[in-house]
Amino acid sequence: MEPSVHKDFSKCHDVVIAGAGPVGLFLAGELALAGCSVLVLEQAPQAGSPLKDLPFGLRGLSAATMDSLDRRDLLAVLQARGADRDIPATAHWMQQGRRPAGHFAGIPFFHDRIDSATWPYRLPGPTGGMASDMTSIETVLAQRATAMGAEIRRGCGVETVTQSETGIGIRTSGGTVEARWLVGCDGGRSTVRKAAGIGFTGTAPELTGYAAEVELADPDKLKPGRHHTATGLYTYAPPSLVAMVDFDGGAFHRTQPVTRDHIQVVLRKVSGTDVTVTALRLATTWTDRACQATDYRRGRIMLAGDAAHIHAPLGGQGLNLGLGDAINLGWKLAATIRGDAPPGLLDSYAAERHPVGAQVLDWSRAQVALMRPDPGARALAAIIRDLVETRDGASYCAGRVWGTGLRHDLGGTHPLVGQSAPDFALADGTRLNERLRTGRGLFLDFAARPSRQALAARWTGQVDYIASDAQDRLGLSAILVRPDGLVAWAGDHADDDEQACQAGSRWFATPSRPGTPQP
Incomplete structure (x- = not known):
């Protein structure tokens, strides 16, 4: 039986995720960390596949993705698995005299040409990304999701979806499942996207x-x-x-x-x-078919990963883009379910991530244009080779491929707002990334001002206040970080609390303006 619009969804799963790939599994862990009940449905009966193992499953993780994994205590686990599997020896591009930093349409750029001063708010540390394999990535993310309480059902694909004002009915190959929200992470041919009636537009393949x-x-x-x-x-x-x-x-x-x-x-x-x-x-x-969903939400149905965007797998951008979707969506959907989301929080997911997806699709299209076997493309490729040998050219490509140049439009005036938060080394020996492992936001006050502690208390349970100096403040007096690691506000002066208050109220509910729990 499909649910009627009057069905009571109060005792069903908070969220059902279609697809147990890296995006679906990362999102499941994020939601479970925030206390949501999560069920992941996966059509494939087994988790493993020869195409996910080395060498076919080799993937590059960007610096932005490494930050996200570190903030959830997953990076070290994945790095240990990579060392055991000798991943660098698998990558043909590692067998070069110079250390490669990535490529554009097969044209490599190298670490010795990259100027780290391009990113003034990036502290010294791992920047150039890392290689991993899909088997390891999915194993680590699945272990984390299940440890947090999420359930994964394999051999149970989504067949039909019915949406009402209060919930979702999902018919699967193993029966009917009910949820308050449904997220499609089920690939480029997404059943969820089609069931929601969301368009998927773009360019036809050339190759x-x-x-x-x-x-x-x-x-x-x-x-x-x-x-x-x-x-x-x-x-x-x-x-x-x-x-x-x-x-x-x-x-x-x-x-x-x-x-x-x-x-x-x-x-x-x-x-x-x-x-x-x-x-x-x-x-x-x-x-190289490049298409994007016309919207990432339709009622109680959301999209992430390949269900929201597909393109050529050149430079490993697809996996990083999808994991970015997951960490951006997870805390926002959880806050909506809990009832402590300020107005418009969930809609900000599409507003922030759709432009990022569009940029990656164009980056992919540009590479394909450069790879065409014609004299014009070869002539242009020769120019690009010269450009990536310059410091500006290599640094530009690195910023795009590594994600270090990515800035979401969050409306702030400070150049750090919308960027990934620097991993400050704090005076107590901890790092900012470690302090984000609770899944809550963070107000880091280098000056330890009582007024800022009182300000952070407005969002109790959603934001942790930390008064601590750091080895390098980067000229900042304080910083407000969202649960996904993006900077919501950054202050250079001691008298800009009002700006911090406005930024915080945009992302976190306050007792004077609580969110409305979703039924």
């Missing part, structure tokens, strides 16, 4: 991309590394890993099985050699 593990009769015919050719692009990591881009309009992606013969045809086409593939062990395809 089919391939990643394959093969056996070659004559491997010496392929040069190791990444190579642009007159017919496409290929990357060869000896002895068996091949990645290719064929500008066929995306004709082969998910349209028919990927066979040894087909891989050989495409490899010969894009490499310009008569190399022979004797065996195909594993292969996957992708395209």
Whole structure:
């Protein structure tokens, strides 16, 4: 039975999340940390997959993502798993004389050209991101979600959705589930997005991309590394890993099985050699189709991750973008459920994240344009190569790829507002990131003024007040940080409490203006 508009949803799950990928699992942990009852539904019966393990599952995590993971005490766990799996040896780009910092359309930029002064509010520490694999990421996030009390049901995909004013009815392959809110983290072909009637618009694909593990009769015919050719692009990591881009309009992606013969045809086409593939062990395809949901919310249905945006997997931006969605949405949805959200808090999720998604889609489109096998693209690529060898060019690319240049529009005038909070080393030996592991906001007062302590008390239970000096204040007198780690307000002077009060009231409910609990 589907729920009627009069059904009582007070005893069902607070939130059901469709999809147990990294985005859905991270969001489940965020909501459970805030005290919400969470159920994750996943269509796949098993968590593991060869495509999620090394080398196919290799992903780059941006500095912004590393900050988010550190703020939830997950970064060290993931780094330990990476060390055990020897991930740096898996990445072909690590086998270079210079230390690579990332790439744009396959054109690398290097650490020795990056100017850290580009980000004056970024304290010294890990900046350039890290490599991990999807198996490790999902394992760590699933362990955290279940430890917090979230439930994960595998082999139980969403089939139909019915929404009322008070809740959601979800028919699955294992029966009917009811929730007060539903979040679709179920990929680019999202059932949840389609059920909500949310549009998905963008640009059609120009290419089919391939990643394959093969056996070659004559491997010496392929040069190791990444190579642009007159017919496409290929990357060869000896002895068996091949990645290719064929500008066929995306004709082969998910349209028919990927066979040894087909891989050989495409490899010969894009490499310009008569190399022979004797065996195909594993292969996957992708395209550069770039689409974004017209809205991230429809009533009690929300979208995050690939359900909200898809694009070519160039430079690992998709995973980082989706995890950014999750940490931005989690505390806002939890506050709405608890009833201590100020007006408009949940709507700020789409307002903040939709522009970020649009930027990443354009970043992806620009890379594809540079990869086209035509004289114009090759000429432009030569110019880009020169630019990324300059300090300004490399620093610009790093800011985009690492997320260090990302600033959400939160309406503040201080340049730090909307950026990821610096990980201040406090006088008591702790760090700011550690103090955010409660999932609450943080008012850090370097001057220990009683008026600011009283101000933070207005948002008791939502904001922790800390009076402490730091090794480097970066010229600040105080800082108000949201639960997701974004700076809501930053003060350079001792007499700007009124601005702090206005910023805090925008993000946190006060006793004089409480939020309205959602039924």
